[in-house]
Amino acid sequence: MVSNIGDVKEDLFADLSEKKTLFTDRSALTSHYLPNELPGREKEIRTLARHLYRAFDRCARNAFIYGVSGAGKTVVVRYVFSQLRDYKHDDGRNVDLCFINCKQTHTITQILGTLINSLTVPSNSFKPRKTWAGYSSSGLLDKFIDLYNKKERVFFVVFDEVDQLPPSSQDILYYLTRLKEQEKVNTPISTLGISNDIHFFENLDPRIQSSFGHDTFVFKTYNAVELGQILSRRVELGVKKGVVDKDVLGLCSALGAREHGDARKSLDLLRICIEIAEDQGEKKVSTNMVREADEKMESQVVQNIIESFSIHEKLVLFAILKETGRKKEATTGKIYAQYGSLCDNLHLNTLTQRRVTDYISQMDMLGIINAQVIYKGRHGRTRVICLTVQRSEVEKTLYKDEDIRTAGGSPAYKLEDFAR
Ligand code: ADP
């Protein structure tokens, strides 16, 4: 028996010490890690490097990179630029880069602020970056141009996840590429857009499309063999010998390949199943642990999606849950009626059936439900809806919301369950 608090502390940390870990370098399996080899992307790296290098000829090298999520777009661009930044041209010029993630940085002010910071704060500095909130965009643009023209530059701006840029901010893509033509800057600015959504580029304002140029690089999806190569390199870099065998690697690769060749999914699976083995005090990962990791990841994804829903989306899902509880499948009409009575319980106005149908299509696309259109001859068509994820998972996540508990009457779960 543990006799005093001091003993408890000592045991606690001794248990978590380095000796017990199955990793040699845990960071090698995280998303921030920049490997010095990218299996399966050698050709893309070389082509992109050749394309970007031409910017030294004082002409803009704009391009658009497209590929599904987890296809290695961000990591390839980071890899190429990490080398390009270290490169000094024969005439002494080197490259300046501004990397913008449009999911986090999406207003014109934020983007211009980031551009200014990239010219003033060294990228390896830990000093907090100025936000530039409250400045006008025209003032910021002038400031940027002023700083930009202080020397002759070979300058690139990468817009990662550019499809997340709202229409109100998309003009920045146009302005930046046209600054040279308008003789506001002395050397051109090259822009690179990265997107998971190929339609984003097709749907852009034609002015922006033409200034981006027509250089599009498409990253094809990885197959299970390529994912296996990516994973085994990471295992060599970060995991102790003997922890992960061929079967485990094969399963992590196959599950990533099934998910549209997603390297992120395969890597996360690998990291999580090793952590499961650590937690269970095992020295080796089993394929069952991979499956456990897969379930853990899937339920986390479903939870995150549902938690981000508005109250009406949650009520629609709740109505689906209630209706499919009885018969497994439900029609749009029944769901709409159920949704209406849930809204009544909360004294909320209902949305139109059309809006609710849109929500149902969205949930279908997100993979939470399956909505199949059934044609009923003269009587038109209806949709038959069923859940494609675990009921209990959806129920538990929905019931975390107090409004849902109010709308639904007595909860199916005890309150203690929500904390889990
Ligand atoms: P995308 O930007 O296309 O969604 P990422 O570039 O973020 O995908 O890649 C997802 C994860 O997979 C990252 O952790 C990345 O380091 C890793 N990755 C992708 N492709 C490779 C590769 N060829 N070699 C090594 N790691 C890779």
Ligand code: MG
């Ligand atoms: Mg990315």
